Amino acid sequence: MNRTMLCMLPLLLGPAVSSIAGAAGPTDADLLATKGRGDWLNYGRTYDNQRFSPLTQIKPSNVKNLRPVWAAGLNSLDGLEATPIIHDGVLYVTGSHAHVFAFDAANGRRLWSWAPEEPEGLGTVLCCGPVNRGVAIYGDHVFVETLDAKLVALNKDTGAVAWEKVIADWQTGYSATGAPLVAKGKVIVGVAGGEYGVRGFIKAYDAVTGDEKWTSYTIPGAGEPGNDSWPGDTWKTGGGATWQTGAFDPALNLLYWGTSNPGPWTSDGRKGDNLWTASLLAIDADTGVIKWGYQYTPNDAWDYDGNNAPILADIKLDGKPVKAALQSNRNGFFYVLDRTNGRFLYATPTVDGINWTSGLDPVTGRPKVNEDKRPLSDGKTVMPIVPGLEGGTNWFPMAYNPDTRVAFVPTNTWAMSLKGYLPEDIQYEAGKVYMGVDYKMYRTGETVGRLRAFDVEKKKWLWEIPSPLPLFAGVLATKSGLVFTGDQLGFLYAADAKTGEVLWRFQTGSGLNASPVTYAIGGKQYVAILSGLGGDPSFYYSAPKGNTLWVFALEGLSTGKADAGEWKPDAIPEMLDPLPTR
Numbered sequence: 001m002n003r004t005m006l007c008m009l010p011l012l013l014g015p016a017v018s019s020i021a022g023a024a025g026p027t028d029a030d031l032l033a034t035k036g037r038g039d040w041l042n043y044g045r046t047y048d049n050q051r052f053s054p055l056t057q058i059k060p061s062n063v064k065n066l067r068p069v070w071a072a073g074l075n076s077l078d079g080l081e082a083t084p085i086i087h088d089g090v091l092y093v094t095g096s097h098a099h100v101f102a103f104d105a106a107n108g109r110r111l112w113s114w115a116p117e118e119p120e121g122l123g124t125v126l127c128c129g130p131v132n133r134g135v136a137i138y139g140d141h142v143f144v145e146t147l148d149a150k151l152v153a154l155n156k157d158t159g160a161v162a163w164e165k166v167i168a169d170w171q172t173g174y175s176a177t178g179a180p181l182v183a184k185g186k187v188i189v190g191v192a193g194g195e196y197g198v199r200g201f202i203k204a205y206d207a208v209t210g211d212e213k214w215t216s217y218t219i220p221g222a223g224e225p226g227n228d229s230w231p232g233d234t235w236k237t238g239g240g241a242t243w244q245t246g247a248f249d250p251a252l253n254l255l256y257w258g259t260s261n262p263g264p265w266t267s268d269g270r271k272g273d274n275l276w277t278a279s280l281l282a283i284d285a286d287t288g289v290i291k292w293g294y295q296y297t298p299n300d301a302w303d304y305d306g307n308n309a310p311i312l313a314d315i316k317l318d319g320k321p322v323k324a325a326l327q328s329n330r331n332g333f334f335y336v337l338d339r340t341n342g343r344f345l346y347a348t349p350t351v352d353g354i355n356w357t358s359g360l361d362p363v364t365g366r367p368k369v370n371e372d373k374r375p376l377s378d379g380k381t382v383m384p385i386v387p388g389l390e391g392g393t394n395w396f397p398m399a400y401n402p403d404t405r406v407a408f409v410p411t412n413t414w415a416m417s418l419k420g421y422l423p424e425d426i427q428y429e430a431g432k433v434y435m436g437v438d439y440k441m442y443r444t445g446e447t448v449g450r451l452r453a454f455d456v457e458k459k460k461w462l463w464e465i466p467s468p469l470p471l472f473a474g475v476l477a478t479k480s481g482l483v484f485t486g487d488q489l490g491f492l493y494a495a496d497a498k499t500g501e502v503l504w505r506f507q508t509g510s511g512l513n514a515s516p517v518t519y520a521i522g523g524k525q526y527v528a529i530l531s532g533l534g535g536d537p538s539f540y541y542s543a544p545k546g547n548t549l550w551v552f553a554l555e556g557l558s559t560g561k562a563d564a565g566e567w568k569p570d571a572i573p574e575m576l577d578p579l580p581t582r
């Protein structure tokens with residue numbers, strides 16, 4: 001270790017004693033300069049979404065000594081899918097139903113919690129359970145999106161509501177399940193509802209006042225370029241939801257946001273490409289203007305949502321530097337695009353047996369569709385279709401190591417059947433399911449899930465870790481050469497990033513469909529993940545439900561005070577009333 005490295009340590013490992021709430025919240029500069037820090041300030045840690053931590057205390061040679069140091073229940077038997085945010089010694093996380101919790105990140109003391117009031121009947125607009133993928137933090141506020149499509153700003157120290165805004169009318173089928181993204185003082189949110197005939201959009205709010213700054217519809221309106229990719233009025237109920245968190249490139253001033261399937265799922269009533277559904281959009285962060293779009297699956301008929309955000313990576317292809325956007329899609333392909341202009345560079349299959357297309361055009365990436373695998377509104381069942389609609393890779397975020405240019409990609413190899421309804425049974429009604437299709441997923445072999453490592457410059461798959469069940473957890477990569485993820489059997493595991501050898505496992509008690517993070521406080525590195533089967537993953541596996549936030553650190557490391565677990569009542573208003581004196 002040289003002198004420079006020694007000087008970097010305090011920054012990487014955080015303050016010696018956490019101030020626990022009350023200090024200033026992160027600024028634009030903090031959110032931009034997260035690369036060298038020991039905290040976790042954005043959904044994907046950094047704006048480029050790499051989920052790569054510079055922390056090196058936990059490494060391949062000692063990860064076997066990782067032990068739980070605290071855990072917490074989150075008041076839920078639903079699926080947990082959130083990524084915790086860690087700032088200034090506080091861990092902010094959501095359970096289900098947009099329930100927000102703040103904990104002392106070193107010892108698990110609960111600082112506050114907040115749950116929204118939900119309107120009756122809300123369950124009818126939730127395709128995939130009452131899930132939530134986490135908060136964002138900026139200045140004095142943490143931000144959460146609610147299932148009834150509101151954006152709520154909470155005081156980061158107390159959980160008190162500072163302001164709330166209606167993003168969309170939930171009764172018309174909109175919902176919100178993603179973690180917001182804060183960029184340049186704006187909170188940027190998307191909406192769910194691709195199965196309900198919504199018209200998707202992305203919206204930006206002033207992070208301090210909550211004033212609306214811009215709205216960018218994913219489907220062009222009448223007279224706008226691309227509207228002619230929809231027959232008649234079909235664009236009005238065409239889907240293109242934006243239910244995941246995007247990425248941001250501050251140098252290009254572009255937000256990158258994925259869009260969902262078109263509605264309804266049957267495609268013969270909306271012939272055309274249906275821009276910009278199942279696409280990646282690059283959006284001017286100041287104005288909301290769409291600078292370019294790239295459509296992964298034109299005229300999608302298979303629910304191949306393109307929502308999971310790309311990882312932004314600067315790589316070399318054929319010796320030339322490229323500002324790339326990497327995305328592993330539900331349609332079974334891993335895409336590498338030029339993020340300055342949306343140009344297709346290459347794609348490679350992530351799963352075997354893809355049969356909805358015979359392949360992608362090598363120049364444009366446009367798929368050549370096998371039309372016998374397209375369900376129609378004729379009451380007939382089409383099967384098997386590979387991959388099934390969950391992908392490929394669904395929402396769970398992959399990770400990327402910029403030192404080695406290797407992406408760590410959770411993939412699932414399986415098939416589905418799709419049975420299209422008759423046209424008279426596919427009628428749009430606001431707030432009702434608008435799919436027009438029945439589906440069923442099937443396994444095609446002993447192994448469904450595979451965590452796969454992919455060298456994006458050499459275009460080469462390096463190793464894989466199989467799982468009998470589909471994978472639904474996100475991935476974390478560290479500079480020390482570890483990869484963390486989890487499976488539906490309940491195991492959180494750490495693998496050697498070079499070889500894929502699993503070096504450590506821990507049974508968390510329920511299925512994992514959230515994403516691991518790592519952070520440091522007082523010279524100690526932690527790893528955290530939510531365990532709790534539910535939502536989509538529970539459609540395919542019936543592991544015990546239940547939920548826990550687990551936090552781990554190396555055995556034998558102590559920071560004194562934080563470990564002492566000094567007991568303080570953390571919720572006085574919820575305790576017994578004191579005995580009246582008279």
Ligand code: CA
Nearest residue numbers: 194261303305
């Ligand atoms: Ca969908």
